[in-house]
Amino acid sequence: MTMHSSSETTALLDGIRAFIEPASLRTDADSALLYGRDWTRLYQPNPLAVVLPGTIEQVRQLVCYANDHRLALVPSGGRTGLSGAAVASHGELVVSLERMNRILDFDAVDRSVTCQAGTVTEALQNFAREQGLSYPVDFASRGSSHIGGNIATNAGGIKVVRYGLTRDWVTGLKVVTGRGDLLDLNRGLIKNASGYDLRHLFIGSEGTLGIIVEATLKLTRPLHEPNVMVLGVPDLNGLMAIYGVLRGALELSAFEFFSELALRHVLKKGLHRPFETATPYYVLTEFENPAGRFTDQALQLFEHCTEQGWLVDGVISQSEQQAKELWRLREDISESIAEHQPYKNDISVRISRVPALLEEIDHLLAREYPNFEVLWYGHIGDGNLHINILKPAEMATATFAENCGAVSEHLFATLQRHGGSISAEHGVGLTKKPYLHYTRDATEVGYLRALKQVFDPNGIMNPGKIFD
Amino acid sequence: MTMHSSSETTALLDGIRAFIEPASLRTDADSALLYGRDWTRLYQPNPLAVVLPGTIEQVRQLVCYANDHRLALVPSGGRTGLSGAAVASHGELVVSLERMNRILDFDAVDRSVTCQAGTVTEALQNFAREQGLSYPVDFASRGSSHIGGNIATNAGGIKVVRYGLTRDWVTGLKVVTGRGDLLDLNRGLIKNASGYDLRHLFIGSEGTLGIIVEATLKLTRPLHEPNVMVLGVPDLNGLMAIYGVLRGALELSAFEFFSELALRHVLKKGLHRPFETATPYYVLTEFENPAGRFTDQALQLFEHCTEQGWLVDGVISQSEQQAKELWRLREDISESIAEHQPYKNDISVRISRVPALLEEIDHLLAREYPNFEVLWYGHIGDGNLHINILKPAEMATATFAENCGAVSEHLFATLQRHGGSISAEHGVGLTKKPYLHYTRDATEVGYLRALKQVFDPNGIMNPGKIFD
Numbered sequence: 001m002t003m004h005s006s007s008e009t010t011a012l013l014d015g016i017r018a019f020i021e022p023a024s025l026r027t028d029a030d031s032a033l034l035y036g037r038d039w040t041r042l043y044q045p046n047p048l049a050v051v052l053p054g055t056i057e058q059v060r061q062l063v064c065y066a067n068d069h070r071l072a073l074v075p076s077g078g079r080t081g082l083s084g085a086a087v088a089s090h091g092e093l094v095v096s097l098e099r100m101n102r103i104l105d106f107d108a109v110d111r112s113v114t115c116q117a118g119t120v121t122e123a124l125q126n127f128a129r130e131q132g133l134s135y136p137v138d139f140a141s142r143g144s145s146h147i148g149g150n151i152a153t154n155a156g157g158i159k160v161v162r163y164g165l166t167r168d169w170v171t172g173l174k175v176v177t178g179r180g181d182l183l184d185l186n187r188g189l190i191k192n193a194s195g196y197d198l199r200h201l202f203i204g205s206e207g208t209l210g211i212i213v214e215a216t217l218k219l220t221r222p223l224h225e226p227n228v229m230v231l232g233v234p235d236l237n238g239l240m241a242i243y244g245v246l247r248g249a250l251e252l253s254a255f256e257f258f259s260e261l262a263l264r265h266v267l268k269k270g271l272h273r274p275f276e277t278a279t280p281y282y283v284l285t286e287f288e289n290p291a292g293r294f295t296d297q298a299l300q301l302f303e304h305c306t307e308q309g310w311l312v313d314g315v316i317s318q319s320e321q322q323a324k325e326l327w328r329l330r331e332d333i334s335e336s337i338a339e340h341q342p343y344k345n346d347i348s349v350r351i352s353r354v355p356a357l358l359e360e361i362d363h364l365l366a367r368e369y370p371n372f373e374v375l376w377y378g379h380i381g382d383g384n385l386h387i388n389i390l391k392p393a394e395m396a397t398a399t400f401a402e403n404c405g406a407v408s409e410h411l412f413a414t415l416q417r418h419g420g421s422i423s424a425e426h427g428v429g430l431t432k433k434p435y436l437h438y439t440r441d442a443t444e445v446g447y448l449r450a451l452k453q454v455f456d457p458n459g460i461m462n463p464g465k466i467f468d
Numbered sequence: 469m470t471m472h473s474s475s476e477t478t479a480l481l482d483g484i485r486a487f488i489e490p491a492s493l494r495t496d497a498d499s500a501l502l503y504g505r506d507w508t509r510l511y512q513p514n515p516l517a518v519v520l521p522g523t524i525e526q527v528r529q530l531v532c533y534a535n536d537h538r539l540a541l542v543p544s545g546g547r548t549g550l551s552g553a554a555v556a557s558h559g560e561l562v563v564s565l566e567r568m569n570r571i572l573d574f575d576a577v578d579r580s581v582t583c584q585a586g587t588v589t590e591a592l593q594n595f596a597r598e599q600g601l602s603y604p605v606d607f608a609s610r611g612s613s614h615i616g617g618n619i620a621t622n623a624g625g626i627k628v629v630r631y632g633l634t635r636d637w638v639t640g641l642k643v644v645t646g647r648g649d650l651l652d653l654n655r656g657l658i659k660n661a662s663g664y665d666l667r668h669l670f671i672g673s674e675g676t677l678g679i680i681v682e683a684t685l686k687l688t689r690p691l692h693e694p695n696v697m698v699l700g701v702p703d704l705n706g707l708m709a710i711y712g713v714l715r716g717a718l719e720l721s722a723f724e725f726f727s728e729l730a731l732r733h734v735l736k737k738g739l740h741r742p743f744e745t746a747t748p749y750y751v752l753t754e755f756e757n758p759a760g761r762f763t764d765q766a767l768q769l770f771e772h773c774t775e776q777g778w779l780v781d782g783v784i785s786q787s788e789q790q791a792k793e794l795w796r797l798r799e800d801i802s803e804s805i806a807e808h809q810p811y812k813n814d815i816s817v818r819i820s821r822v823p824a825l826l827e828e829i830d831h832l833l834a835r836e837y838p839n840f841e842v843l844w845y846g847h848i849g850d851g852n853l854h855i856n857i858l859k860p861a862e863m864a865t866a867t868f869a870e871n872c873g874a875v876s877e878h879l880f881a882t883l884q885r886h887g888g889s890i891s892a893e894h895g896v897g898l899t900k901k902p903y904l905h906y907t908r909d910a911t912e913v914g915y916l917r918a919l920k921q922v923f924d925p926n927g928i929m930n931p932g933k934i935f936d
Contacts, residue, residue, distance in 0.1 A: 204661055
């Protein structure tokens with residue numbers, strides 16, 4: 001893909017206007033800035049233009065046009081990603097699905113909903129609730145992330161320990177492949193053993209194989225009333241011991257952790273400590289507690305963990321309002337540190353490896369980078385850790401990025417020894433591309449490239465993302 | 469792939485003996501018969517030989533050798549399949565994984581087990597139980613099916629409504645691709661967003677992309693004590709109405725149905741009617757009932773369904789023994805009709821489409837094929853219906869097969885209008901290959917072929933299965 005001269009650009013855009021209404025093709029600077037990047041702030045947005053198709057047919061026409069003119073496309077959802085997969089910084093055409101945001105079909109017997117890819121996560125969650133059901137995949141960016149984007153990254157979030165990843169809820173997918181073919185995959189069936197399941201290939205493909213235009217999703221019964229506990233934990237081994245005891249007895253819907261250092265940032269933004277005692281780590285766990293059936297049991301477990309020395313203080317929510325407030329201690333961390341331009345890592349290992357990995361990385365960072373403030377938090381119940389390195393105020397952005405790159409090499413080499421993944425739920429995009437080899441060996445990456453070739457032989461779909 | 473002359477055969481087999489101990493290469497007639505077919509009885513087994521590798525390295529060597537000599541391989545598990553995917557009738561080399569049947573690793577924190585592909589399903593279930601956990605994917609062939617085969621067909625079974633398909637439990641997969649590459653996929657991680665998930669491509673690939681040699685599987689808490697109810701249902705709409713009511717209130721782990729005609733075959737084998745009243749259809753449903761907590765509720769729901777006229781009689785298990793006996797009414801059907809050489813269909817639609825589809829097919833079969841005895845049963849709670857057409861005693865097998873082929877065209881055209889699948893859980897193999905186009909359109913099948921080309925460019929892996 002090369003940059004285009006101004007007259008070429010004019011001709012290219014005129015060609016698009018032949019099948020896209022002019023108002024849905026945007027070339028202004030504000031649109032370029034808005035649609036040209038995701039929540040990462042490392043890349044300069046520089047799209048050719050932004051197109052907002054309104055129909056599947058328009059998406060198909062766009063892909064065919066892009067093939068004819070070797071024009072790179074960047075599919076664009078809510079752009080809440082943290083790995084740069086939705087960044088357009090090399091003159092690509094951004095294809096935003098935001099106008100395609102309708103819920104198309106619902107069936108109470110199937111407990112199933114079909115929606116366009118641009119549907120906002122929270123809109124779908126609300127729709128499900130109105131039908132007396134729930135869509136339990138949930139995360140902090142629910143208010144702006146799109147279902148299509150969730151699928152393209154196999155989004156996880158805060159309830160994975162109980163309700164799984166986005167992948168587990170997708171029963172049908174309409175995609176336009178990089179060749180311009182419309183595929184109607186699996187059509188909402190629970191069981192379908194009729195050849196390779198292409199649906200799962202598109203889930204997590206970060207826009208590199210085609211454009212997801214429609215999805216059918218399973219729904220489930222309404223979630224039982226949750227209780228939230230926040231627990232003060234003196235050391236890493238305590239974290240996992242508590243997890244083992246609680247998940248054996250309660251229906252945990254979340255098991256999160258964060259460090260005291262991370263907590264301090266949300267306290268600065270006006271939240272209050274959950275309890276007096278400060279401890280190096282905190283667990284936030286949620287369990288379903290219909291009619292308070294498990295309250296006594298939870299309190300007994302709390303006593304038991306205290307006696308074992310695994311925790312030293314704690315609080316349990318007494319109301320829905322209080323549960324929400326406790327959740328903010330965890331969910332607001334990311335926003336509270338945004339001003340420090342954190343370098344984000346989103347890694348995973350098997351749960352059993354978490355304590356050893358945490359300890360090794362802690363030593364590594366303290367030894368090699370004593371001047372960096374490092375914050376830990378994450379979905380520890382599924383082996384997913386977010387490591388955020390804050391930029392020292394006096395350090396230049398470029399120097400910081402360079403240093404963090406060096407940190408990453410150390411970090412990922414350690415992670416590799418523990419069989420982990422360089423990306424748990426954020427995807428590879430641009431930020432993790434240099435490190436993909438730590439998780440997928442050269443043979444595997446060879447197959448990934450060959451698969452891309454099958455669906456996108458001209459390399460027009462989100463080129464340069466995941467691998468070169 | 470072509471047949472080999474006798475001297476060619478000798479040379480080919482000698483070449484294999486260079487890296488496989490002679491006792492693990494079998495060419496006798498008994499082995500050919502045993503390993504050359506699955507539970508279908510439509511194809512004459514005719515393998516070149518049977519190899520039983522003992523290590524991953526031997527599997528890899530076999531695949532490389534097969535590529536060098538353009539030798540077709542048929543991966544072989546427990547051969548309990550019903551679509552001919554494990555049949556070797558054209559001089560292929562059968563690669564049986566049965567010697568590779570060890571459980572390699574278990575971790576209580578991860579609730580995860582790693583085993584070789586030849587591990588028998590029941591052995592894994594028992595192992596999980598001994599660890600205080602469970603592997604809840606379950607079906608009648610549990611005593612002989614292999615984990616590798618389950619994965620290659622994405623086996624479903626009787627607890628899908630609550631515990632999902634095999635796909636949902638596979639967290640890691642080692643495969644030798646048709647190119648002879650060993651891939652170590654996902655390594656037991658819960659979250660791993662690092663590029664296309666090849667694991668899911670191999671799940672359900674019926675041995676056409678490579679050979680599954682090892683799997684890591686999630687386990688879950690022990691299942692709560694189940695209760696089983698069998699209900700007598702006068703019509704099809706009643707089936708779904710009962711389902712709607714029960715699954716809203718109880719934790720159903722199974723929702724099966726069978727027809728009176730099907731029941732009569734197990735009664736002939738010595739089982740007893742569940743209750744006096746004969747009804748056209750029966751529901752068998754299982755729900756988890758810890759400490760009898762939901763017994764009263766179940767009885768109230770039973771009353772409610774009776775008042776609505778949806779059911780006319782029923783029974784609820786009073787002991788584990790009685791629950792097992794009730795299950796036999798459903799699980800023994802397949803075996804009880806084996807002597808009638810049934811033509812099996814294993815179709816699925818969305819749950820909401822079940823009543824309309826059943827009614828249409830019932831009319832179709834009664835009109836077009838009034839002389840065939842047709843038995844219905846299946847996992848109706850997930851939209852999966854087994855339709856068995858019995859061979860009239862006086863009809864020649866070939867004539868019957870021809871007639872059933874014609875039935876299938878009608879059946880699948882109807883199914884297609886309802887958006888269903890020609891194979892819910894048995895796979896495509898050989899028996900459903902002519903009908904694949906009713907579920908996957910030509911464009912999709914084109915992509916399936918291209919994917920096969922990526923993993924198996926010489927077409928040595930189970931050629932002729934799924935598609936030509």
